[in-house]
Amino acid sequence: MTTTREPGSDLPLQKQERVVIRFAGDSGDGMQITGNQFTSTSAAVGNDLATLPDFPAEIRAPAGTRPGVSGFQLCFSSIDIHTPGDNPDVLVAMNPAALVVNIADLKIGGVVIANTGNFTAKDLKKARVEVNPLEDGSLEGYRVIKVDINKRVTEALDGSTLSTKEVQRCKNFYTLGLMYWLYSRPLEPTEEWLRKKFAKRGELAEANITAMRAGFAAGDIHEMFQGRFEVPAAELAPGTYRKIMGNQALALGLISGAELAGLKAFLGSYPITPASSILEVMASFKRHGVVTFQAEDEIAAICAAIGASFTGSLGMTTTSGPGVALKGEAMGLGVCVELPLVIVNVQRGGPSTGLPTKTEQADLLQALFGRNGEAPIPVLAVCSPSDAFDCAIEACRIAVEYMTPVILLSDGYIANGAEPWRLPDIDGLPRFEARFEKPREKGNSRLMPYSRDERSSRPWALPGTAGTEHRVGGLEKEHLSGEISYDAENHEFMILKRQEKVMGIRASIPTPEIRGPRSGDLLILGWGSTYGTIIDAAERCARTGTEGSTLHLRHLWPLPEGLDEIFDRFKAILIPEINLGQLARVLRGEYPHHNFISFPKVQGRPFLSTEIVEKVTDILER
Amino acid sequence: MTETNPLTKKDFKSDQEVRWCPGCGDYAILNAVQAVCARMGIAREDTVFVSGIGCSSRFPYYMSTFGFHTIHGRAPAIATGIKTANPELSVWIVTGDGDGLSIGGNHLAHILRRNVDVNILLFNNQIYGLTKGQYSPTSPVGRRTKTSPMGSIDRPFNPISFALGCNATFVARTYDSNLKHMERTFEAAARHKGASFVEIYQNCVIFNDGCFEDVVDKKVRDDRMIDLVPGEPMIYGKQREKGIKVEGFETNVTGADDASVWDPTLSSSAPAFTMSMMDENPGHPNPVGVFRAVSAPSYDEVSASQVAEAITESGAGTIRDLVYAGETWEVS
Numbered sequence: 010m011t012t013t014r015e016p017g018s019d020l021p022l023q024k025q026e027r028v029v030i031r032f033a034g035d036s037g038d039g040m041q042i043t044g045n046q047f048t049s050t051s052a053a054v055g056n057d058l059a060t061l062p063d064f065p066a067e068i069r070a071p072a073g074t075r076p077g078v079s080g081f082q083l084c085f086s087s088i089d090i091h092t093p094g095d096n097p098d099v100l101v102a103m104n105p106a107a108l109v110v111n112i113a114d115l116k117i118g119g120v121v122i123a124n125t126g127n128f129t130a131k132d133l134k135k136a137r138v139e140v141n142p143l144e145d146g147s148l149e150g151y152r153v154i155k156v157d158i159n160k161r162v163t164e165a166l167d168g169s170t171l172s173t174k175e176v177q178r179c180k181n182f183y184t185l186g187l188m189y190w191l192y193s194r195p196l197e198p199t200e201e202w203l204r205k206k207f208a209k210r211g212e213l214a215e216a217n218i219t220a221m222r223a224g225f226a227a228g229d230i231h232e233m234f235q236g237r238f239e240v241p242a243a244e245l246a247p248g249t250y251r252k253i254m255g256n257q258a259l260a261l262g263l264i265s266g267a268e269l270a271g272l273k274a275f276l277g278s279y280p281i282t283p284a285s286s287i288l289e290v291m292a293s294f295k296r297h298g299v300v301t302f303q304a305e306d307e308i309a310a311i312c313a314a315i316g317a318s319f320t321g322s323l324g325m326t327t328t329s330g331p332g333v334a335l336k337g338e339a340m341g342l343g344v345c346v347e348l349p350l351v352i353v354n355v356q357r358g359g360p361s362t363g364l365p366t367k368t369e370q371a372d373l374l375q376a377l378f379g380r381n382g383e384a385p386i387p388v389l390a391v392c393s394p395s396d397a398f399d400c401a402i403e404a405c406r407i408a409v410e411y412m413t414p415v416i417l418l419s420d421g422y423i424a425n426g427a428e429p430w431r432l433p434d435i436d437g438l439p440r441f442e443a444r445f446e447k448p449r450e451k452g453n454s455r456l457m458p459y460s461r462d463e464r465s466s467r468p469w470a471l472p473g474t475a476g477t478e479h480r481v482g483g484l485e486k487e488h489l490s491g492e493i494s495y496d497a498e499n500h501e502f503m504i505l506k507r508q509e510k511v512m513g514i515r516a517s518i519p520t521p522e523i524r525g526p527r528s529g530d531l532l533i534l535g536w537g538s539t540y541g542t543i544i545d546a547a548e549r550c551a552r553t554g555t556e557g558s559t560l561h562l563r564h565l566w567p568l569p570e571g572l573d574e575i576f577d578r579f580k581a582i583l584i585p586e587i588n589l590g591q592l593a594r595v596l597r598g599e600y601p602h603h604n605f606i607s608f609p610k611v612q613g614r615p616f617l618s619t620e621i622v623e624k625v626t627d628i629l630e631r
Numbered sequence: 632m633t634e635t636n637p638l639t640k641k642d643f644k645s646d647q648e649v650r651w652c653p654g655c656g657d658y659a660i661l662n663a664v665q666a667v668c669a670r671m672g673i674a675r676e677d678t679v680f681v682s683g684i685g686c687s688s689r690f691p692y693y694m695s696t697f698g699f700h701t702i703h704g705r706a707p708a709i710a711t712g713i714k715t716a717n718p719e720l721s722v723w724i725v726t727g728d729g730d731g732l733s734i735g736g737n738h739l740a741h742i743l744r745r746n747v748d749v750n751i752l753l754f755n756n757q758i759y760g761l762t763k764g765q766y767s768p769t770s771p772v773g774r775r776t777k778t779s780p781m782g783s784i785d786r787p788f789n790p791i792s793f794a795l796g797c798n799a800t801f802v803a804r805t806y807d808s809n810l811k812h813m814e815r816t817f818e819a820a821a822r823h824k825g826a827s828f829v830e831i832y833q834n835c836v837i838f839n840d841g842c843f844e845d846v847v848d849k850k851v852r853d854d855r856m857i858d859l860v861p862g863e864p865m866i867y868g869k870q871r872e873k874g875i876k877v878e879g880f881e882t883n884v885t886g887a888d889d890a891s892v893w894d895p896t897l898s899s900s901a902p903a904f905t906m907s908m909m910d911e912n913p914g915h916p917n918p919v920g921v922f923r924a925v926s927a928p929s930y931d932e933v934s935a936s937q938v939a940e941a942i943t944e945s946g947a948g949t950i951r952d953l954v955y956a957g958e959t960w961e962v963s
């Protein structure tokens with residue numbers, strides 16, 4: 010890749026291995042777009058990357074205020090990385106609120122790029138800042154670059170036919186241009202994207218491109234920086250890649266999962282942050298035979314999915330924690346009628362409405378136990394944006410092979426995070442063709458809808474198949490015939506059968522692999538989105554000579570076989586979780602003889618690698 | 632969809648012992664539905680009865696078709712999934728005043744406004760039967776029940792007005808003591824394309840015996856009930872001597888000669904609303920029959936056609952199309 014514009018000055022070009030940038034501004038400033046564009050371009054030049062968008066809770070909080078700050082952090086590198094980075098090297102602050110909300114995270118000696126055009130007395134007041142932080146010495150220890158972006162954009166677009174407001178909207182592309190210059194990125198991918206996005210309003214595309222080029226040029230002209238940087242392409246495994254976000258990968262996985270089962274995907278869903286975009290993505294894939302139903306509420310969403318499964322589609326429903334709470338009764342119905350069903354929970358901060366735009370892992374116990382009666386449901390968790398594709402397929406497989414509802418946990422961090430995805434070999438994907446009952450002639454033996462096969466799964470007989478008419482429902486079923494039964498022994502038998510079926514899934518799941526030494530003083534055990542941070546922490550530990558073994562669980566119920574033996578080989582098992590220790594609680598119940606150390610953090614954001622490193626050091630030094 | 636041998640009522644009876652209280656109005660409704668299924672020659676295997684929770688919701692177990700006894704209030708949601716996933720099926724919902732209008736009111740409203748092609752039978756007995764006698768959202772003000780010892784203080788729903796308010800495309804009322812009327816109404820509902828809503832006055836002998844007696848009793852019903860028949864003048868009375876004349880948003884009781892002709896096919900539901908509330912006026916009869924029958928595209932049909940259109944336009948998608956899309960790059 011070459012840059013569009015060769016450096017015009019003699020500024021030195023320094024190589025860097027990994028850089029973390031955080032773009033922060035008002036929610037109307039387009040920081041998500043800026044961040045996404047920088048991400049796409051970095052992907053295109055071959056960097057490894059990971060992103061962490063940070064949305065404000067309100068769609069448009071009052072402009073300039075602290076609750077209105079929207080952020081986007083990305084880490085791009087020439088080495089294999091697993092997280093969007095703990096502390097940014099560069100903070101782009103479009104206004105005072107963005108600066109004060111984010112400055113504490115910036116690395117000591119890091120760069121602040123501040124848009125001075127938005128640091129007027131009025132702006133400071135909106136951000137509830139008394140003295141201008143750009144002038145009171147509070148930024149000592151950082152390299153502060155002051156640019157009046159408002160003014161520069163106005164100058165760059167002098168003579169344009171756009172309104173003043175529209176001109177100011179190009180600010181984020183000026184900023185992006187500046188960052189492209191600083192990190193020697195090409196402009197073409199974004200130019201192309203803009204031309205496509207504003208195909209109907211070419212003048213907007215051109216204005217943004219002009220602003221971006223002006224920003225790029227400013228890097229040279231204004232000598233704001235002492236040098237430029239270059240982050241060479243990472244050595245990724247060979248293959249075809251694309252940048253993918255978690256919710257997008259999950260949607261693609263659900264559609265593929267249905268196809269691998271030979272079924273039509275039916276998604277019943279109700280919009281909820283941060284899961285809505287799965288419904289949006291799936292609604293756009295109608296040509297894959299996907300049927301989406303935007304229901305009147307969470308309950309109707311799962312009920313419609315169950316109805317669809319009854320007719321031979323693969324019913325799915327996507328939501329977040331509060332939605333799962335509403336779906337509880339229908340999930341129990343799914344357990345009773347033993348039909349395939351995939352329930353996706355993109356977890357967010359709770360309880361109640363909680364922190365809708367922030368991440369958390371606090372719905373694990375809800376997934377495992379949040380139903381009335383003995384209602385076992387297998388549970389899996391996604392560990393990274395691209396893993397969502399594989400996990401969704403795995404959830405579909407279990408649902409179809411075992412005729413059961415399955416809960417798939419993701420979270421806000423994965424949902425909105427992006428990474429390069431090495432595309433799978435399509436022919437290598439697992440196939441798990443669904444089997445339906447065949448029509449039966451009159452006089453043939455009657456269908457036993459609650460008979461069971463070698464997996465303890467019951468037959469799937471679809472409306473439309475003559476001779477297989479039967480009734481299902483939430484009342485206890487008689488073994489084999491499926492008629493209503495209030496018989497005491499039958500009830501216990503059926504409870505045990507459903508339990509046995511779910512536990513039997515173990516036979517189809519692998520024991521997870523340990524990374525690092527196979528035995529030792531400490532194993533770091535994780536599930537879900539802590540994956541990248543734990544790996545990163547373990548690698549840091551290894552670099553300083555501390556042993557760092559890690560294990561990550563995809564299947565949370567039933568737990569895979571062989572865990573006991575693995576735990577036996579370690580003196581202690583550290584479990585970092587974005588909750589108060591839910592997995593630790595489960596494991597203590599299942600494997601009471603091991604030393605589990607719970608490491609909780611519930612702040613609505615991911616762990617930092619350094620936090621885990623410190624904890625590990627702390628434990629090992631004790 | 633039709634079988635070669637003519638079907639009889641018996642073909643639609645399941646082998647399950649019917650477990651309603653002796654004398655319950657549900658028996659007659661079950662009979663009427665089975666008769667209509669036989670007469671229309673619908674294939675058992677293409678038919679699904681979906682219910683919620685309540686006395687009436689045991690209905691699917693007594694039919695030899697496919698059946699789904701779901702959870703309280705949710706039958707319309709499950710039925711929407713069934714019909715949308717497979718529009719070829721004939722889907723019936725059996726619900727009650729508590730199931731359909733209280734806990735499941737939301738779903739009932741939405742299935743009606745979406746116009747999913749299903750037939751909804753709402754058994755109205757103005758009481759919670761299965762939980763043994765608490766007032767329901769259709770119990771009249773003042774009705775004394777176990778949970779309203781001094782009389783219910785809830786203003787009740789008029790199920791017909793409710794359905795019309797949801798812009799339902801077919802709305803009718805019938806009653807359990809008139810097999811012929813039920814069969815005629817059910818058949819019209821089944822033939823209607825789109826959501827059909829039928830309220831059935833149903834007697835609960837145990838907890839609310841005689842709740843509709845002042846209207847449906849043979850001795851009084853000619854004078855206290857009017858059957859709205861599409862295209863016919865609105866006439867009632869022992870000698871068919873009385874009529875209903877519509878003037879603006881008012882109805883007046885007149886002689887048979889002055890009766891207005893009833894037309895449920897008007898695009899405005901305003902006249903049907905007026906009819907649905909006619910019995911609130913003193914001296915007016917209680918209306919049954921067809922209140923509304925208009926045609927509109929059904930949800931399931933349009934949903935399926937969008938999928939078909941997308942496939943025609945861009946070809947059926949494969950997993951490869953899904954995955955190897957967007958901006959990809961090679962690493963070698």
Ligand code: SF4
Nearest residue numbers: 652655686760835836
């Ligand atoms: S309680 Fe009433 S509605 Fe229920 S079965 Fe008995 S009579 Fe029928």
